[in-house]
Amino acid sequence: MNISKFQLVYLAVLSMLGFIATDMYLPAFKAMEVDFATGPEQIALSLTVFLGGMAMGQLLWGLASDKYGHRNTLAVGLVIFTAASFGLAFSTEVWHLLTLRFIQAIGVCAPAVIWQAMVIKRYSQSSSQQIFATIMPLVALSPALAPQLGVLLADSFGWHSIFITLTLMGALLIATTMAQPKEAPEVKQTSIKTDIKALLHSKPYMGNVLMFASASAAFFAYLTGMPEIMAQLGYEAKDIGLSFIPQTIAFMAGGYFGKQAVKKYGDGVVLRNLIGLFSVAALLIFIASQWELTSIWPLLAPFCLIAVANGALYPIVVNRALSSAKQSPATAAGLQNSLQISISGLASALVAAMASQALSATGIAVVICLGALWIGYIVSNKELSEHFATPDNSRVVADDKQD
Numbered sequence: 329m330n331i332s333k334f335q336l337v338y339l340a341v342l343s344m345l346g347f348i349a350t351d352m353y354l355p356a357f358k359a360m361e362v363d364f365a366t367g368p369e370q371i372a373l374s375l376t377v378f379l380g381g382m383a384m385g386q387l388l389w390g391l392a393s394d395k396y397g398h399r400n401t402l403a404v405g406l407v408i409f410t411a412a413s414f415g416l417a418f419s420t421e422v423w424h425l426l427t428l429r430f431i432q433a434i435g436v437c438a439p440a441v442i443w444q445a446m447v448i449k450r451y452s453q454s455s456s457q458q459i460f461a462t463i464m465p466l467v468a469l470s471p472a473l474a475p476q477l478g479v480l481l482a483d484s485f486g487w488h489s490i491f492i493t494l495t496l497m498g499a500l501l502i503a504t505t506m507a508q509p510k511e512a513p514e515v516k517q518t519s520i521k522t523d524i525k526a527l528l529h530s531k532p533y534m535g536n537v538l539m540f541a542s543a544s545a546a547f548f549a550y551l552t553g554m555p556e557i558m559a560q561l562g563y564e565a566k567d568i569g570l571s572f573i574p575q576t577i578a579f580m581a582g583g584y585f586g587k588q589a590v591k592k593y594g595d596g597v598v599l600r601n602l603i604g605l606f607s608v609a610a611l612l613i614f615i616a617s618q619w620e621l622t623s624i625w626p627l628l629a630p631f632c633l634i635a636v637a638n639g640a641l642y643p644i645v646v647n648r649a650l651s652s653a654k655q656s657p658a659t660a661a662g663l664q665n666s667l668q669i670s671i672s673g674l675a676s677a678l679v680a681a682m683a684s685q686a687l688s689a690t691g692i693a694v695v696i697c698l699g700a701l702w703i704g705y706i707v708s709n710k711e712l713s714e715h716f717a718t719p720d721n722s723r724v725v726a727d728d729k730q731d
């Protein structure tokens with residue numbers, strides 16, 4: 329894996345920024361409800377709006393990066409993110425919160441897309457697999473560390489300080505990005521329309537993207553519902569932050585052992601077993617969601633199994649998807665992330681719309697994600713895809729005549 333430690337850390341922070349912006353303010357939901365004089369649905373909607381902005385921005389930044397180059401495009405996105413974060417720190421109305429969260433999401437899409445394209449463009453497929461497998465478990469630190477930092481900042485300085493911190497992070501990343509070597513964009517032989525059409529018709533690409541999106545959607549459904557579920561069970565804000573630690577450890581463990589297993593058994597065998605683990609865990613979550621809980625553990629324990637599966641699954645399906653689209657890696661990464669966030673946003677919206685019944689809504693959303701995961705696996709697998717394909721009637725008739 330021919331990459332410097334500084335570059336690896338830089339890429340990791342870029343990859344984590346969107347998740348940090350998502351997770352850091354979660355423990356402050358109740359405090360924000362009081363300051364904005366609104367209910368849980370409106371504050372939860374700010375997460376859904378954020379995901380909507382990310383869904384819209386991913387493809388646009390991917391297209392821009394392939395056309396204008398990685399460094400400058402990334403810098404523009406980070407400037408938008410930083411400006412919106414600064415505005416959020418001083419927002420006083422719900423519509424301020426929702427509007428600026430949307431703009432913030434548009435900006436943070438740039439690093440979310442471009443770091444993946446940078447890896448695919450600069451390194452071989454085997455090296456990129458190792459880089460993804462190294463960075464993606466590190467990304468899992470954000471769901472644990474970001475809420476803890478959010479609790480610390482909110483308790484010490486108020487929830488506004490969370491967005492000031494994001495502003496400072498954005499400014500630091502802008503400076504680091506401008507110090508990167510400028511890469512001239514390659515002269516493309518195909519049009520944007522042709523690239524997107526080819527990607528949408530590629531079963532290996534779309535199947536792996538759907539698996540990535542579905543696994544991620546289950547995670548976002550949980551993120552949206554967990555603060556309200558724990559509040560209804562009587563937990564405090566610090567407990568909500570602490571609840572993200574077990575799943576983060578599980579995600580990182582999954583990433584590490586998945587990386588070792590791929591080296592030994594190959595990604596095909598590992599992927600099949602991960603889907604089986606995800607399936608069992610999703611069904612356990614659904615069963616737990618139908619009970620009247622007195623503790624969060626019947627829900628948290630099986631979600632840790634999903635975290636193990638996701639930690640190992642993400643690098644496999646992302647590398648498979650993007651490696652099938654080397655002619656336009658940023659566009660492929662943008663479309664992949666756009667579809668991922670769109671599906672995740674739908675799962676989040678379902679749970680947010682039923683925030684007063686967050687437990688049952690989370691269980692339903694996770695099971696729906698499980699179904700989509702299996703569809704993605706079937707589509708990406710050539711043998712299974714052919715097995716489930718619609719029969720060719722003309723071919724059937726011809727075979728009958730021969731008999």
